[in-house]
Amino acid sequence: QFTAYYTSRDYAQGVNLQGRESTSSRPVQLSVHLHPYGDGRCLLLSRDITALEQAEAMRRDFVANVSHEIRTPLTVLMGFIETLQTLPLSDEERERYLGLMGQQAARMQSVVQDLLTLSRMEGSPPPSLTEWTPVRHLLARCEEEARALTRLLTPEGAAPHQIHFPAEVPGDIAGAPAELHSALSNLAANAVRYTPAGGVITVTWQRLNSGAARFAVRDTGMGIAPEHLPRITERFYRVDRSRSRETGGTGLGLAIVKHALQRHGAQLHIPSTVGQGSEFEIIFPPNRLRG
Numbered sequence: 327q328f329t330a331y332y333t334s335r336d337y338a339q340g341v342n343l344q345g346r347e348s349t350s351s352r353p354v355q356l357s358v359h360l361h362p363y364g365d366g367r368c369l370l371l372s373r374d375i376t377a378l379e380q381a382e383a384m385r386r387d388f389v390a391n392v393s394h395e396i397r398t399p400l401t402v403l404m405g406f407i408e409t410l411q412t413l414p415l416s417d418e419e420r421e422r423y424l425g426l427m428g429q430q431a432a433r434m435q436s437v438v439q440d441l442l443t444l445s446r447m448e449g450s451p452p453p454s455l456t457e458w459t460p461v462r463h464l465l466a467r468c469e470e471e472a473r474a475l476t477r478l479l480t481p482e483g484a485a486p487h488q489i490h491f492p493a494e495v496p497g498d499i500a501g502a503p504a505e506l507h508s509a510l511s512n513l514a515a516n517a518v519r520y521t522p523a524g525g526v527i528t529v530t531w532q533r534l535n536s537g538a539a540r541f542a543v544r545d546t547g548m549g550i551a552p553e554h555l556p557r558i559t560e561r562f563y564r565v566d567r568s569r570s571r572e573t574g575g576t577g578l579g580l581a582i583v584k585h586a587l588q589r590h591g592a593q594l595h596i597p598s599t600v601g602q603g604s605e606f607e608i609i610f611p612p613n614r615l616r617g
């Protein structure tokens with residue numbers, strides 16, 4: 327490829343080559359450009375554009391995914407509108423259709439809301455190191471929401487989830503309260519959403535000897551197979567598509583969690599336990615904790 331470029335004597339553009347040690351799991355892309363100068367001389371400029379190409383591929387995938395996520399409910403919505411416009415319907419049928427249309431519109435709204443949350447985080451300065459929120463407030467709100475979600479999702483006659491939160495948690499955490507809340511409550515909500523009725527959800531908070539703190543959510547649900555773990559926090563990556571949809575998921579929850587945590591210098595760990603439920607663990611750094 328390079329020889330063909332070199333002998334063409336047309337150096338207005340560069341040429342992209344695959345790096346010598348490029349593999350499908352570790353692609354290497356090089357951009358090579360010859361710049362003639364002086365008396366028959368040539369300057370060869372070679373750049374590693376792997377990261378650039380990857381970012382571009384991710385951007386393309388992302389746009390395609392967003393379009394798909396919005397288009398699907400929109401197509402259903404258009405179908406209902408056409409039905410309402412063309413068929414003579416009874417009042418009950420009309421009511422039912424409007425209800426279904428509402429569901430599709432709500433789905434689109436959740437996707438847009440989550441996308442805005444992500445883009446707000448990307449565009450805002452790093453979270454404060456001096457704005458302190460009591461950990462117990464964050465946990466109390468998280469618990470309230472998890473219990474409300476259980477009530478909403480438990481089928482009639484089935485046992486609700488058993489939800490356990492720590493009773494008294496002292497201390498404060500520094501950062502953006504909305505982002506911290508979003509990270510903790512997304513994990514608790516997922517535990518509820520991916521655990522069948524009657525399952526057990528246990529949330530813990532401990533200070534570690536290092537001064538860091540560990541927040542963990544354990545459930546007795548379907549668990550996650552290890553091959554999904556490397557991709558699970560990617561935008562729109564779903565393991566259980568139908569359960570995600572039934573419970574109002576957008577596929578963006580864990581992407582928001584990961585992003586919010588990264589901004590706070592915290593780490594997300596997901597030990598894999600197929601058949602035994604899942605566990606999601608966050609380690610918060612000591613510099614954001616007090617008391």
Ligand code: ADP
Nearest residue numbers: 516517520564565566570575576577578579580
């Ligand atoms: P979603 O809105 O689809 O739930 P998330 O980003 O929150 O999106 O999660 C991504 C995927 O990870 C989900 O679709 C689901 O398949 C899987 N997942 C997340 N949390 C759990 C859990 N506690 N147990 C089992 N699977 C989970």
